[in-house]
Amino acid sequence: MGTISGEERRKAERSVRDDYTLNLSSGGRPYGDVQLRDVSTRGIGLQVGGDLKVGQQLNVELFVPGGSITATASVVWAEPFHMGYRGGAKFTSLGWFGRRKLARSLGGKDGRDSWFDLILIAIAAGLGALVAVDLLK
Numbered sequence: 001m002g003t004i005s006g007e008e009r010r011k012a013e014r015s016v017r018d019d020y021t022l023n024l025s026s027g028g029r030p031y032g033d034v035q036l037r038d039v040s041t042r043g044i045g046l047q048v049g050g051d052l053k054v055g056q057q058l059n060v061e062l063f064v065p066g067g068s069i070t071a072t073a074s075v076v077w078a079e080p081f082h083m084g085y086r087g088g089a090k091f092t093s094l095g096w097f098g099r100r101k102l103a104r105s106l107g108g109k110d111g112r113d114s115w116f117d118l119i120l121i122a123i124a125a126g127l128g129a130l131v132a133v134d135l136l137k
Contacts (some may be wrong), residue, residue, distance in 0.1 A: 020036055020039060020062060020063060020064050020105075021036070021062075021063040022034050022035075022036040022044070022046065022060065022061070022062055022063070023060075023061040023063075024046070024048065024058055024059070024060060024061075025058070025059045026056055026057060026058050026059065027057075031048045031049065031050055032049060032050075033048060033049025033050070033083075033084065034046060034047070034048050034049075035047040035048075036062075037086065039062070039102070039106070040106070041091075041094075041099055041102055041103050041106065042090055042091060043073060043076070043088060043089050043090035043091050044060065044062070044073065044088070044089055044091075045086075045087075045088050046086065046087060046088070046089065047081060047084065047085070047086040048084050048085055048086075048087075049083060049084040050084055050085070051084075051085060052075055052078040052084070052085035052086075052087045053075060053078060054075050054076065054077060054078055054087075055074065055075060056074070056075040056078075057072060057073075057074055057092075058072065058073045058074070058075065058089055059072055060072065060073050060089075060091075062102070064101065064102065064105040065105055066101075066105065067101065069094070069098045069101055069102055070098070071091045071092075071093055071094040071098060072091070072092050072093045073089035073090060073091050073092060074089060074090055074092050075087055075088070075089045076088050076089060076090050100117075
């Protein structure tokens with residue numbers, strides 16, 4: 001796949017997904033014309049009908065098969081493109097469950113490691129219970 005602009009910027013493998021849709025807002029104002037160009041577990045490539053500036057904070061709602069993922073992202077590059085801008089944004093707040101859901105929807109995990117994930121979740125729950133008991137003392 002060719003680069004979007006200049007040298008390759010992504011640190012994670014990106015996927016072009018026509019079955020994903022994207023809602024985007026910044027400063028409480030939604031973007032009306034948004035196109036998701038590509039996605040990875042670290043960020044998105046996008047095209048918008050309005051202004052886009054490096055450092056701008058975006059509220060992202062990404063609809064993937066089986067659900068949606070919400071996150072915030074920071075624009076890392078932007079350039080004028082036709083009637084708007086295209087650019088890339090890295091996720092700045094995408095929780096573990098959101099990242100896992102996104103990775104699975106991108107085909108990053110095929111379920112072979114589900115027992116390992118279950119063990120990690122059980123350990124985390126046990127540690128959380130120990131902390132709660134300690135706080136109640």
